[in-house]
Amino acid sequence: MAKPRTLEPEQWELWNSWMQAQRLLARELDRDLQRDYGISKAEFSVLVTLHRAAEGRLRVSELAESLAWDKSRVAHQLTRMENRELVDRTEDRSGRRVGVGLTAKGRSAVENAILGHADNIRRYFFEALTPDQAAAIHVWSRRVVDRIEARCGERADQLDANQPIM
Amino acid sequence: MAKPRTLEPEQWELWNSWMQAQRLLARELDRDLQRDYGISKAEFSVLVTLHRAAEGRLRVSELAESLAWDKSRVAHQLTRMENRELVDRTEDRSGRRVGVGLTAKGRSAVENAILGHADNIRRYFFEALTPDQAAAIHVWSRRVVDRIEARCGERADQLDANQPIM
DNA sequence: TGCCTAGAGTTGTCGCGTCAACTTCTGGCG
DNA sequence: CGCCAGAAGTTGACGCGACAACTCTAGGCA
Numbered sequence: 001m002a003k004p005r006t007l008e009p010e011q012w013e014l015w016n017s018w019m020q021a022q023r024l025l026a027r028e029l030d031r032d033l034q035r036d037y038g039i040s041k042a043e044f045s046v047l048v049t050l051h052r053a054a055e056g057r058l059r060v061s062e063l064a065e066s067l068a069w070d071k072s073r074v075a076h077q078l079t080r081m082e083n084r085e086l087v088d089r090t091e092d093r094s095g096r097r098v099g100v101g102l103t104a105k106g107r108s109a110v111e112n113a114i115l116g117h118a119d120n121i122r123r124y125f126f127e128a129l130t131p132d133q134a135a136a137i138h139v140w141s142r143r144v145v146d147r148i149e150a151r152c153g154e155r156a157d158q159l160d161a162n163q164p165i166m
Numbered sequence: 167m168a169k170p171r172t173l174e175p176e177q178w179e180l181w182n183s184w185m186q187a188q189r190l191l192a193r194e195l196d197r198d199l200q201r202d203y204g205i206s207k208a209e210f211s212v213l214v215t216l217h218r219a220a221e222g223r224l225r226v227s228e229l230a231e232s233l234a235w236d237k238s239r240v241a242h243q244l245t246r247m248e249n250r251e252l253v254d255r256t257e258d259r260s261g262r263r264v265g266v267g268l269t270a271k272g273r274s275a276v277e278n279a280i281l282g283h284a285d286n287i288r289r290y291f292f293e294a295l296t297p298d299q300a301a302a303i304h305v306w307s308r309r310v311v312d313r314i315e316a317r318c319g320e321r322a323d324q325l326d327a328n329q330p331i332m
Numbered sequence: 333t334g335c336c337t338a339g340a341g342t343t344g345t346c347g348c349g350t351c352a353a354c355t356t357c358t359g360g361c362g
Numbered sequence: 363c364g365c366c367a368g369a370a371g372t373t374g375a376c377g378c379g380a381c382a383a384c385t386c387t388a389g390g391c392a
Contacts, residue, residue: 014303025314076348097372121177126177133303137302206378225340243378245343263341
């Protein structure tokens with residue numbers, strides 16, 4: 001018996017409902033954050049990371065590392081957020097950008113949003129979950145991440161798992 | 167004891183690894199599809215849906231229904247894919263667009279991609295999964311979808327779960 | 333007949349995310 | 363010192379996804 005060349009129907013069923021769950025969940029959390037606090041989940045991720053940085057000010061590369069985001073993604077996100085005055089970038093005397101911090105507006109946004117967002121995660125994610133389901137998902141998630149990062153390793157990529165938040 | 171206002175550390179841990187798994191998985195599948203078959207997962211979804219439609223030709227609204235996508239999303243996707251000559255739109259005599267079908271190029275792309283994609287799903291998703299984890303995830307996914315769709319129902323939205331594929 | 337509403341489909345705009353290319357700085361080594 | 367590799371950061375281009383606004387048409391009904 002060679003490996004089956006396609007998935008079994010019940011595997012497709014699982015795959016589809018998982019994809020669906022994942023998509024709806026992300027969309028719902030994003031919408032709620034937008035509606036209730038006026039920020040997106042990408043913005044929220046950046047704001048939280050800055051907020052819990054001890055010094056309150058990070059370099060782009062530290063943000064990228066901490067979020068496990070590509071540095072160019074961080075740069076684009078920061079220019080959008082700088083336009084919205086949620087963060088500010090500081091420059092050294094030569095004009096080189098060298099640090100990112102919260103503005104007053106950014107700080108209050110994240111401090112307002114964080115509890116509501118946690119509530120939403122609990123409501124949509126955890127309240128649909130029994131403890132053994134939680135355990136199963138946790139084990140499996142880590143294994144998926146490990147396997148993919150192992151494959152990335154073959155390509156000499158590096159992605160430290162750190163704190164993705166969203 | 168009121169409800170806790172934030173998540174427990176182990177809940178954050180689970181949440182983070184789940185989000186991470188979900189993101190890496192989607193990205194990896196997308197990259198593989200792109201590299202091996204030259205199509206994105208959005209394109210793949212559309213092609214598969216058209217491919218398994220009995221008549222081989224669908225209306226935009228049927229595609230949207232079947233994919234559980236917004237109709238405007240479908241329209242945008244189709245114009246990109248029409249430019250790449252993966253699909254073609256047929257018009258009635260008044261020039262109104264009235265049907266979408268596969269081109270020869272689209273058909274061969276999807277027929278090549280489908281087995282490889284199923285393999286990738288198996289490799290990344292199912293091989294990291296024990297049967298009881300699979301069951302747990304399946305139950306939970308459906309519950310998440312139900313809960314969110316119930317909430318959407320309150321807003322008089324409709325989203326028939328049908329066949330999301332990716 | 334003429335109106336009028338509901339649905340189908342498109343378009344524009346914007347934020348997110350990836351990739352590749354580019355500049356500028358920095359540190360090491362001859 | 364001068365050079366050069368590599369890291370830090372930005373930019374541009376492009377596809378994806380959501381939302382709102384628009385056109386057009388078919389069907390119903392006076």
